[in-house]
Each structure stands twice: as structure tokens, then as C-alpha cells.
Amino acid sequence: MQVLADYPTESTEQIFARVYSEIARGKSVRAVVCVIRPYVNTMGKIHLRGDDLEVRISDLISGAPETVREALAWILFSKLFRRPVPPHWLAHYRRYMNRRDVRHTHQVVRQTRGRKYLSGPLGAYHDLDPLFDALNLKYFAGWMQKPLLGWSRKPSRWLLGHFDSAHNAIILSRILDQEKVPAIAVEYVLYHEMLHLKHPVEHRGARRCVHSREFHLEEQRFEGLKEAKAILKQL
Numbered sequence: 001m002q003v004l005a006d007y008p009t010e011s012t013e014q015i016f017a018r019v020y021s022e023i024a025r026g027k028s029v030r031a032v033v034c035v036i037r038p039y040v041n042t043m044g045k046i047h048l049r050g051d052d053l054e055v056r057i058s059d060l061i062s063g064a065p066e067t068v069r070e071a072l073a074w075i076l077f078s079k080l081f082r083r084p085v086p087p088h089w090l091a092h093y094r095r096y097m098n099r100r101d102v103r104h105t106h107q108v109v110r111q112t113r114g115r116k117y118l119s120g121p122l123g124a125y126h127d128l129d130p131l132f133d134a135l136n137l138k139y140f141a142g143w144m145q146k147p148l149l150g151w152s153r154k155p156s157r158w159l160l161g162h163f164d165s166a167h168n169a170i171i172l173s174r175i176l177d178q179e180k181v182p183a184i185a186v187e188y189v190l191y192h193e194m195l196h197l198k199h200p201v202e203h204r205g206a207r208r209c210v211h212s213r214e215f216h217l218e219e220q221r222f223e224g225l226k227e228a229k230a231i232l233k234q235l
């Protein structure tokens with residue numbers, strides 16, 4: 001049996017703060033923020049803003065053993081400070097990444113995520129999560145299974161939203177994620193895409209959007225339809 005109780009465990013934040021002070025020779029950061037992202041092509045990124053350090057690490061490695069996260073910290077900081085990566089850390093990292101089970105997981109995740117960019121529901125001004133829940137209750141009696149919700153990478157003007165059946169995701173154009181865009185307009189686009197989930201046969205292809213009579217009729221149920229459409233025209 002392994003006794004772990006007295007083993008000093010470090011959080012990712014602590015690891016990065018410690019490695020930073022080692023590599024920056026005694027300098028330290030005031031605060032470390034670590035966010036976990038769905039990266040597949042990179043395991044992490046670091047940004048120094050004054051005395052604050054922001055660490056973004058892939059969810060593929062956020063649960064890896066501490067020594068692996070430390071190796072990643074050494075690799076990222078060495079790059080930042082334009083220094084060679086300490087060889088034993090590089091070797092440790094590569095050994096982990098080459099592990100059969102790790103390679104397999106990464107491959108599966110890469111396939112499922114593809115090149116798809118999924119931002120998550122929380123934008124800068126609008127959060128799609130509660131908007132979805134409210135619409136679901138109001139118009140679908142709460143029966144609709146929540147797909148992935150996210151914002152497009154680029155603020156498209158002509159494609160305000162789409163339902164991506166391959167990833168089971170509703171993606172709204174980032175152009176809607178602005179302070180000047182009222183929630184009603186975002187709700188309307190989201191509602192429209194939710195109708196595509198309900199009427200899946202009518203929607204073929206990623207960009208083309210076919211709307212049946214039932215679709216149109218159901219869309220008319222949206223309260224504030226006129227107002228929402230007027231706002232979208234202004235964009």
C-alpha cells in the first residue's frame with residue numbers, strides 16, 4: 001500500500017510559481033491563474049502580465065502527475081526565457097507523452113475534437129448556458145438535451161449561428177457577444193439553432209440552412225421576434 005498522506009502535493013499554480021522563481025533566479029510572481037482549456041495541439045501556454053502569471057493548460061495534461069506538469073512548466077518557461085530546456089525534464093515529459101495509454105487518449109480526443117474550435121458557453125458579455133436553460137424551459141418544456149454551446153472564433157456577420165451535428169454543438173457568431181447586443185437578440189439566434197436540433201432532418205450541411213413550414217411556425221412563437229430581428233439587422 002502506498003501512503004500518500006504526508007506526501008507534499010502541489011497544485012498546478014504552485015508548481016508554475018515555484019518553477020518560475022527557480023528559472024527567474026529568485027524573482028517571483030504575485031499571482032498565478034491557471035485555466036484549463038480544450039487544447040489538443042499544444043499542452044500549454046503562459047502569459048506574464050506584470051507580476052501576474054496566467055497559465056493555460058490543456059485538459060489532456062491538467063490531470064497528469066505533478067512531475068509531468070512540472071516538466072511542462074520547465075519547457076514553457078525555458079521557451080519564454082529563451083533557454084535550453086533542462087534535459088531531464090524534457091526526457092521526463094517525452095516519456096509521459098509517449099506512454100501508450102497517453103498517446104491513445106490524445107489520439108481519440110484529437111479525432112473527436114478535430115480542428116473544431118469550441119470556446120465554451122461563457123462569452124465576454126453573454127453566457128449561453130443560462131440562456132439555453134431558460135429557452136429550454138419556456139419553449140421546449142425542458143426536454144431538450146443540452147448540446148455543447150460556444151462562440152465562433154471569428155465574428156461572422158453572415159452566419160450568426162449554426163448547429164454542428166458532428167460535434168453536437170450550437171455555435172453562435174462572436175459578433176453577438178458584445179455589450180451593445182441585447183440578450184433578446186442572442187436568445188433569438190440561440191432559439192433558432194435549438195429548433196434545428198428539434199428538426200434535424202431539415203438541416204443538412206454545415207452552412208446551408210433549410211427551414212420547413214413547421215420550423216417557421218415554431219419560430220413565430222418566440223416572444224420579441226420583431227425586436228430581435230430588428231437588432232440583428234443593425235449589426
Ligand SMILES: [Zn+2]
Nearest residue numbers: 192196209210
Ligand atoms: Zn436555420
